Amino acid sequence: METKAYFPGPTKVRDNVRQARSLETMNPDMDPEFYEMYSLLGKDIGKIIGTDNQVLILSGEGILGLEAACASLTEPGDRVLVLENGIFGEGFADFVTIYGGIPVVLKFDRLRAMDTQLLQEYLERDHDFKYATLVHCDTPSGVLNPLSDICPMLKRYGILSVVDAVASSGGEPVDADRNMLDICLGASQKAFSAPVGLTFASVSEAAFKSMESRKVPIASYYMNLLSFKDSIANQWFPYSMPASDILGLRRAVDNILDEGIYEFQERHRRIANAVRNAIREYGLSLHLENGYSNTVTVVEMPHSIDVDVFLKRLKKEKGLLLSGSIGYLKNKVIRIGHMGENANMTELLFVFEAMDSIIERMGYKSTEKLKELFMKHMA
Structure with missing residues (x-):
């Protein structure tokens, strides 16, 4: 049977996506056409999640993006606001701690979307945070949080936002620019319906600036988002990109764009x-x-x-x-x-x-x- x-997630993969992954690939280290394709794919993903920010495509399952965002932003002693109304939201605190940050967890009712009035009252009392983390759709409970209320509020207090949109991207409007997301994280295996193996991350200029102004270097090579910032201009990636996986994601993104x-x-x-x-x-x-x-x-x-x-x-x-x-x-x-x-x-x-x-x-x-x-x- x-x-x-x-x-x-992972979701069913359409035949044309599987076939795209079987095609002969360009050399991802040396072929200028690969860099052009990678750049265009990032822009098309940006259309789907609603951003003109640079979109990085990384080799690794969606958790890679969550840790990479925390690794790239967190310096020892940084206070980070972890907004939590679910298991995955809570998990951000572990990544913050690994890289020397101090997670401050603000808990919400796990049966409801985050209460933005509660968040507003909290930020009026304490808003000394470098960045905040939250999950758009926390898949263990299925709760969806209101990015349009939360992220602009954080921005008013000068707090960067890191959003796990892995389970929502594509299937839900994310509107990353309109909602003022600084780092928006997604993955290939959810609504995009490509195989497991790729993370994507849109990164705002403010987030890149924060990485560039660090007092200590980013404590990772593989998790360093800043190393991708000039990859297209320099025709260089920090590691060999998984070309077949990216061709599959290219086809999956086209499936969404073709439908509208x-x-x-x-x-x-x-x-x-x-x-x-x-x-x-x-x-x-x-x-x-x-x-x-x-x-x-x-x-x-x-x-x-x-x-x-x-x-x-x-x-x-x-x-x-x-x-x-x-x-x-x-x-x-x-x-x-x-x-x-x-x-x-x-x-x-x-x-x-x-x-x-x-x-x-x-x-x-x-x-x-x-x-x-x-x-x-x-x-």
Whole structure:
């Protein structure tokens, strides 16, 4: 039985992306055409995330970008504001500490989008921070945070922003320039629907200036974003770039541009709304109270159903891989990924048909069918 996965990333990869990765490549160290292609790809990614800032494409999974941003900005003794309403948001504190910074964690309700009034009140009391970190979509809970309120507020206090937009980029409007993001981080394997292996980072002039004015050198070679700033002009990368992976991402970005950025994001919005409405009408509970992402939906299962057993039965009996969560949500919720290539009606019909079958046989009764409810809300 073929197994289909609907995790909140990595996502399904389209055939034309796989084929692009199999093509003969240019020499990424010496061929001027490769530098031209790399530069244009960065600009096209910039169109999708809404920035004219330089976009760097790095060899490494999305976590690379998070650590690289902290490595490049943090000097020993720097105070860094870590905005946290989820597991990944909390994790930024570890990167800050590794590079000698002092993380100050401001915690928010994990069932809701960040409370910007609370943030405003906090910054009025204390705003002596070099930069702040936050996650746009924290995938373990699916919470989406309001960049348009948070990042301009940070900017008014002279605080740079580092935003993990790995799980939102493409599927959600990020609008990095309009929302005043200084470093916006994304990755190949989420809504962009390319294989795992690449990080991208848009970097503002203010962020580059902060790196250039450091009193001590950046304490990493591989994590040094500043070393990429003049790569195109100098025709030199700090390490050999993974040309085949980048050709695959080039094709994946073209898939989004061919569909249209607005149309791509609107597809995510419509499907996410239909998923949430179907779940509610079926009688299950969404984990969050607000701040719902259009790329992942997190569902609380009835107490009578063992989440681990439910997920194992979906895989064994229906060939469906859904995801649980991690940390404090382990064995409490399931996560339905609907981003990139997985954000389409056919794929979600398969998910809900399989869920209908297994959940009923595990004793949960509803007068409705998830599949039929989803179709109704997509109409």
